[in-house]
Amino acid sequence: MRRSSLSLCRRVPAVLLALAAALGAPADAAAFLWPNVPEQIARALASGDVSERRLAATRVGELAPETALGLIQKGMSDPDVEVRLHLARAAVSFRMPRAGDLVIEWLGEGDARLRLAACDVIRAAPTDRSVVALGRVLGDPDPHVRIAAAAAMGAAGLPDAVSPLLGHLDDGAPEVRAEVARALGRIGDGRAVVPLIGKVQDAVPEVRKATARALGELGDARAVSALILALQDQAQDVRVEAVTALGRLRLDEATPAIAELVSASPGALGGSGAFPGARAADGGTSSNDVREAAFRALGRIGSDAAVRVLLAALAKDDPAAPRSAVRDALVSAGRAPAAPAAAATGAPGASAAGATGAPAQKNVAVPALIAALAAAPSGNTAAGAALVLGELKAREGLPALVRGMQRGVVPLRHGLRALSALGDPAALPSVLELLGDADPSVRREAIRAASALLDPARPDGRAVDPARALLNDPATPPDEKLALVRLLGRTGSPRAQEVLLPLAKARSGPLRLAVIEALGAARAAGKLGAAVDAALLEALDDESGDVRLRAAVALSRVAGPGIARDLLKRLTVAAEQDRGALGIALSGALSRAGDAGGAKDAAADDLARDVAAAVASAPDAARDALLEGLGRMRGQAAGAALARMASAAPIDDRRKIAEALAGHPGHAGDPGAAAALRKLAGDPDPGVRANAVWSLGAVGGAIGDKDTLPLLLPLLKDPDAAVAGNAAGALGRLAGRAPASAPRAAAALCAAFSDARPYVRANALAGLTVSGARCDGAAARDLLARDPAEAVRLAAADHLALVGGDEGRRALARCASEDRNATVAARCAHAAPPRAPSPGAEDVVVFVVPFDAGRGDAGRDAPVPRAPFALVRADGLMRLGVADRRGELFERAAPRGPLRLAVPAPLVK
Numbered sequence: 001m002r003r004s005s006l007s008l009c010r011r012v013p014a015v016l017l018a019l020a021a022a023l024g025a026p027a028d029a030a031a032f033l034w035p036n037v038p039e040q041i042a043r044a045l046a047s048g049d050v051s052e053r054r055l056a057a058t059r060v061g062e063l064a065p066e067t068a069l070g071l072i073q074k075g076m077s078d079p080d081v082e083v084r085l086h087l088a089r090a091a092v093s094f095r096m097p098r099a100g101d102l103v104i105e106w107l108g109e110g111d112a113r114l115r116l117a118a119c120d121v122i123r124a125a126p127t128d129r130s131v132v133a134l135g136r137v138l139g140d141p142d143p144h145v146r147i148a149a150a151a152a153m154g155a156a157g158l159p160d161a162v163s164p165l166l167g168h169l170d171d172g173a174p175e176v177r178a179e180v181a182r183a184l185g186r187i188g189d190g191r192a193v194v195p196l197i198g199k200v201q202d203a204v205p206e207v208r209k210a211t212a213r214a215l216g217e218l219g220d221a222r223a224v225s226a227l228i229l230a231l232q233d234q235a236q237d238v239r240v241e242a243v244t245a246l247g248r249l250r251l252d253e254a255t256p257a258i259a260e261l262v263s264a265s266p267g268a269l270g271g272s273g274a275f276p277g278a279r280a281a282d283g284g285t286s287s288n289d290v291r292e293a294a295f296r297a298l299g300r301i302g303s304d305a306a307v308r309v310l311l312a313a314l315a316k317d318d319p320a321a322p323r324s325a326v327r328d329a330l331v332s333a334g335r336a337p338a339a340p341a342a343a344a345t346g347a348p349g350a351s352a353a354g355a356t357g358a359p360a361q362k363n364v365a366v367p368a369l370i371a372a373l374a375a376a377p378s379g380n381t382a383a384g385a386a387l388v389l390g391e392l393k394a395r396e397g398l399p400a401l402v403r404g405m406q407r408g409v410v411p412l413r414h415g416l417r418a419l420s421a422l423g424d425p426a427a428l429p430s431v432l433e434l435l436g437d438a439d440p441s442v443r444r445e446a447i448r449a450a451s452a453l454l455d456p457a458r459p460d461g462r463a464v465d466p467a468r469a470l471l472n473d474p475a476t477p478p479d480e481k482l483a484l485v486r487l488l489g490r491t492g493s494p495r496a497q498e499v500l501l502p503l504a505k506a507r508s509g510p511l512r513l514a515v516i517e518a519l520g521a522a523r524a525a526g527k528l529g530a531a532v533d534a535a536l537l538e539a540l541d542d543e544s545g546d547v548r549l550r551a552a553v554a555l556s557r558v559a560g561p562g563i564a565r566d567l568l569k570r571l572t573v574a575a576e577q578d579r580g581a582l583g584i585a586l587s588g589a590l591s592r593a594g595d596a597g598g599a600k601d602a603a604a605d606d607l608a609r610d611v612a613a614a615v616a617s618a619p620d621a622a623r624d625a626l627l628e629g630l631g632r633m634r635g636q637a638a639g640a641a642l643a644r645m646a647s648a649a650p651i652d653d654r655r656k657i658a659e660a661l662a663g664h665p666g667h668a669g670d671p672g673a674a675a676a677l678r679k680l681a682g683d684p685d686p687g688v689r690a691n692a693v694w695s696l697g698a699v700g701g702a703i704g705d706k707d708t709l710p711l712l713l714p715l716l717k718d719p720d721a722a723v724a725g726n727a728a729g730a731l732g733r734l735a736g737r738a739p740a741s742a743p744r745a746a747a748a749l750c751a752a753f754s755d756a757r758p759y760v761r762a763n764a765l766a767g768l769t770v771s772g773a774r775c776d777g778a779a780a781r782d783l784l785a786r787d788p789a790e791a792v793r794l795a796a797a798d799h800l801a802l803v804g805g806d807e808g809r810r811a812l813a814r815c816a817s818e819d820r821n822a823t824v825a826a827r828c829a830h831a832a833p834p835r836a837p838s839p840g841a842e843d844v845v846v847f848v849v850p851f852d853a854g855r856g857d858a859g860r861d862a863p864v865p866r867a868p869f870a871l872v873r874a875d876g877l878m879r880l881g882v883a884d885r886r887g888e889l890f891e892r893a894a895p896r897g898p899l900r901l902a903v904p905a906p907l908v909k
Contacts, residue, residue: 031249038067050080057086061093065756071098076102081111088117097290097754099135100130103730107133121146124786126156133289137163138180143173150176154183155785157778162189169195174204181207185214187812193218197226198343206234211471212238213817217810224249236285240293247297248813255301259292259309266745270490292325299329304364307333311372319383319414327388334392344652360660366394373397373404383414390421398422402430412442420449428453428462431813435466440477447483452742456492456521463487464495471499482514489518497524497532504535513550528696533563552581556588564589564607571622572614580886587890588626591843592631601824605637612641615653622886624656631890632843633661639664646676651685652866656884658683658691658798662892664697674699681711685719687866690881693723697730698892708734709741713748716760721905722868722880728752729877732767742773750775758789759870759878759905765795774803780813782827790821791878791902797827798876841893846871848883848901863887868904874896880905 017462037463041063044056057075060068068090075087097122106118115137116861139150146168165184171177181199184192192214212230215223217873218564223245230242243261244255293488295313298306310333313326318447364440369385377385380406382388389397401418404410412434419427434446449520467484470476476484485503488496500519506512516539519532523891527898536559539551559567570577578739589609593604603669615626627645642664658680662672669698677699680692693715694710712734715727728749735745745767752764761783768774781804784796797815800808815828845865864887871889872896883889 016137022845030035030512035228038063038240041066042067042071042075045075045078045083048085050493053078053080053083054086055246057083057090060087060090064474066095068094072096073102076712077885084119086114093788094756095754096125097125099125101128101440104130104133107137112145115140115142115145116148119145119152120763123148123152123155126152126158128160131156131158132160135161138164138168143171144178146171146173146176147179150183151177151614154186157187157781158187159187160496162187162191166192168377169199172490174202176208177204178210181210183391185210185217186814188218188807190220192224194421197223199413203473205233205238208233208235208238209241212241212245216241217813219559221249221251221809222906224253228254231257231261236287236290239290240285243290243293243297243718244479244817247293247300250301252303252305253307255298255303255309258294258301260312261290262298262309264291265792267378268574278538284329295325295329296332297719298334302365304368307365307368311368311385314381314384315378315383317380319380319387319411324384327384327391329370330365330384331391331437332368334388334394342629366397370397370400371395373400373409377409379409386410386415386418387421390418393421393428395422395424398424399425402427402636405430408851412437412439416442416445416449420452423453424556425453425460428460430465432463435470435720440480443480444483447480447487451487452482452492453491453571454487454489454492459492459494459522461491461495463491464499465494467496468489468499472559478508478511479579482510485511485514485518492522494524494528497522501531501741502540505570509544509546513546514824516547516550516554520550520557523558529558529560537563537566539826540578540585542572545578548578548581549584552578552584559585559589559592561589561593561604561607563617564593565610568611568614568626571625578620578626579619583622583628583886587625587629589630590633591634593633593635601635604633604635607728608633608635608637608641611638612645619725620652620885623653624886624888627653627656627660628884628890631657631663633663641674643676645678651688652686652885653690654680654683654685655882658688658695659884659890661692662695664699678711679708681715686718686723687882689715689718689720690726692723693726693730694879694881697726697733709744713744716748716752717755721759721908722755722882724752724755724757725763725880725905728760728763728767729879730767732770732877735767736771744772746771749773750779753779757905758787758792758908761787762789762791762795763878765792765799769795769799769802770875770877772803774799778807780804781807783813784811788826789908791908793819793821793824794827795876797824801830841895844891844894844899845904846889846891846901848897868906870902870904870908872902873902874899878902882907 040054044052045060047053047056060071060075063071072094075083078084078087088103090103097275099328103118103121106114109115119134120139131153134149134153138146140146150165150168151274154167160530162184165180165187165340169177169180169184173181179197181196184196186687187236191517196211196214196218198216199207202208202211207231212227215227222752224854227246227249229240231239233239233242233626244260245257275475279770295310295509296308300619307330310326310330317326366389367565371391375496386404389401400414401410401422405412405415414704416431416434419431420786430448431446431449435450435821436443437443437446454460454463467487471481471484471488473800485500488500497519503511503515504519505687506515516536519536523529524532536551539547540549540555542548555567557613562585567582567589571579571586586716590607593601593607611633612628615623618626627642631644639661642657642660646654658677661673661677661680677695680688681690681696693712696712712727716724716731717728718724730748732747735742735749749767750766752760755761755764765780765783772778780796780799784793784800787793787796800812804811812828816825846869848867848869849861850861850867863883865883865885867883867887869881869889871891873879873891874895879889880889881889
């Protein structure tokens with residue numbers, strides 16, 4: 001059951017309470033338009049009245065893309081400047097294909113506003129012809145136009161732009177010089193290296209800063225000496241860029257110079273003006289920023305010398321801090337591939353990674369950390385080294401870590417944190433020895449570490465006896481008792497449940513809730529299992545809603561089909577019962593009923609028929625739970641029941657049936673479920689279609705990928721964004737498991753990059769990522785650099801990290817330093833997809849609890865029926881749609897990892 005910061009349980013099924021986006025549409029969301037409005041705007045754009053044309057041009061952005069793009073193309077030649085400017089903004093907003101070719105003539109216009117607008121349009125939609133045309137604009141009398149032209153040329157990334165840009169590297173305006181340097185770095189052509197080296201000593205700090213960044217992006221070993229010189233710059237932000245660039249080059253030759261930045265006092269980093277005539281910067285960069293950048297650079301270099309410098313820095317680091325630049329750098333050194341041994345003076349265009357031809361060095365971070373623990377380090381150094389080993393999951397460091405704790409070299413609190421992060425069950429005995437430590441902080445850390453090292457799916461009774469002893473000790477504080485109860489639940493051991501059962505009626509509310517949750521961690525057999533079921537069933541009648549919900553969640557995880565009939569009766573008959581809690585419990589219990597390995601289960605078939613019969617007479621509060629339970633049951637009887645109900649069911653039922661059929665792909669002897677799912681994919685209601693399309697992505701292989709692909713391709717252009725977005729995700733899953741269908745699916749996803757709806761573009765990228773496919777050219781890099789939607793840029797970052805190659809890594813580096821969205825920049829800074837799911841999958845129940853930022857109702861805690869949602873899974877795919885009548889959705893076999901709710905598709909533009 002999945003647990004998040006707002007969840008109530010873990011493992012199957014997971015219940016996730018999450019905050020969705022604002023209920024009210026954002027200010028820029030598309031407003032409703034009457035059917036005759038597009039015609040009115042089109043007529044007004046052809047009017048002889050210039051004011052009427054101007055007003056119409058301001059409204060083109062409200063239209064659907066298929067209508068707006070044609071009007072923009074026609075209006076780009078309007079004689080009025082204001083009309084053209086408005087249409088240019090609309091072209092950028094719609095990311096109009098080949099719009100750059102439409103504005104080439106504007107580059108020669110007398111009005112600087114038109115020349116600027118042309119540069120912006122070309123930057124958003126470049127073509128070879130339009131980028132080449134920008135070369136003459138680099139000599140424009142207006143510096144703002146020259147800046148815009150250089151930015152557009154750099155964004156396009158075409159080698160043909162290098163020569164014109166190099167010709168203007170000495171532009172009289174420093175802002176232009178800086179933009180030209182940035183553009184050359186983005187293009188990545190080795191011809192720019194030597195000219196840029198000459199600009200490292202420019203009089204203006206902004207130019208020096210842009211030059212240092214560009215040299216880092218170019219990755220050429222010839223820039224090392226110039227960048228080392230730039231480390232003495234009087235401007236702190238130039239130093240940051242220079243040391244960051246050296247880290248990108250990953251050459252050990254730079255380590256001594258970077259080490260001086262790490263060891264220098266803050267006053268020494270103030271700078272002394274290395275370049276005659278250079279002016280200081282007015283930025284807010286501090287000496288601490290320089291030092292942290294130096295740590296990151298050493299971590300990227302990862303050589304023996306770099307690791308020694310970082311280990312020495314641990315002595316002054318605070319191990320109690322949640323994060324530290326030194327530890328992060330050592331983690332980076334421990335994960336990075338080996339760096340080249342030295343720089344070279346190779347031919348033009350040679351990269352740092354391959355300039356020397358030297359053999360790759362063995363990664364030295366982990367052995368160095370282990371050696372540090374075996375010596376006699378300071379407490380800070382030992383604690384930091386232990387924490388880094390834990391972060392690296394370096395199991396080979398476990399013996400040294402444990403010996404360090406036993407010797408008193410590694411402080412116990414930090415050693416336990418490291419063992420917890422290490423995740424090796426072999427560390428459990430060492431952790432359990434500290435459960436009774438005299439220091440309360442050590443005891444609490446030991447309980448947390450032991451809990452982290454246990455997995456209820458793998459019963460382990462070693463922690464039961466020490467936890468029981470502490471739990472029965474009157475001197476144990478209440479907060480530690482709560483933690484010990486959770487620890488017992490994590491063991492998954494029947495002996496732990498024997499300890500927990502007598503506490504199921506504890507007077508303390510928090511303790512009782514913790515016991516109920518722990519009882520649901522793992523299923524016990526025989527009489528003990530029956531006793532647990534009975535205790536949880538009794539808790540379903542409790543007057544406290546929190547107790548009932550915890551009991552329902554626990555039952556959903558451990559209750560067997562034997563008590564499903566009791567739960568079914570309660571749900572459909574007893575009006576005074578908490579139907580919401582009963583529904584959670586029943587659907588989980590039904591998931592363990594049905595055939596296993598193809599063996600028929602007559603009792604389960606009878607139960608499925610009884611559940612189906614109950615749907616017809618059940619109140620709305622119970623119908624979704626029953627349909628969900630049928631979807632989670634194994635066997636043909638449950639799937640056949642859902643298929644029969646699908647044809648004549650009301651809309652809400654059809655939505656839930658389309659979702660539930662993800663668990664019933666159909667069988668050779670019973671194709672009804674598959675046929676029902678195909679039919680629901682063409683339902684008039686978009687909510688039904690969205691669920692059906694998503695389910696097709698989950699089960700298409702079982703019902704025949706060759707039949708599923710033709711269904712999904714047209715739905716990629718469905719007018720509803722949730723349907724089209726889910727179709728993109730389904731195509732990606734299909735391409736990942738069906739090699740025969742992969743080329744057509746991937747081609748359709750690449751074409752969807754031009755879709756006007758952000759979530760369609762985002763799911764197209766995520767679909768390519770999960771399938772391991774990629775598009776030709778720079779399409780994904782273009783989306784990362786220019787797409788206005790955060791979701792699209794996040795998906796592009798994940799995609800490029802996986803399949804982007806060297807060009808993709810360069811694009812990610814630029815994004816990490818230039819994207820104004822902190823979330824996107826952080827994602828780009830990762831060297832690999834940060835949301836790679838853990839092995840396995842789990843069923844997840846999500847309650848959609850919207851948050852209206854405009855009204856400030858942060859206290860809302862009830863799920864909203866039929867609320868739109870966007871569920872982002874650990875693999876990056878987004879499921880879009882509408883919650884059921886309880887405000888819930890069920891995601892079958894979600895990849896393990898984080899889940900979150902994003903802004904729903906109807907509210908995103």
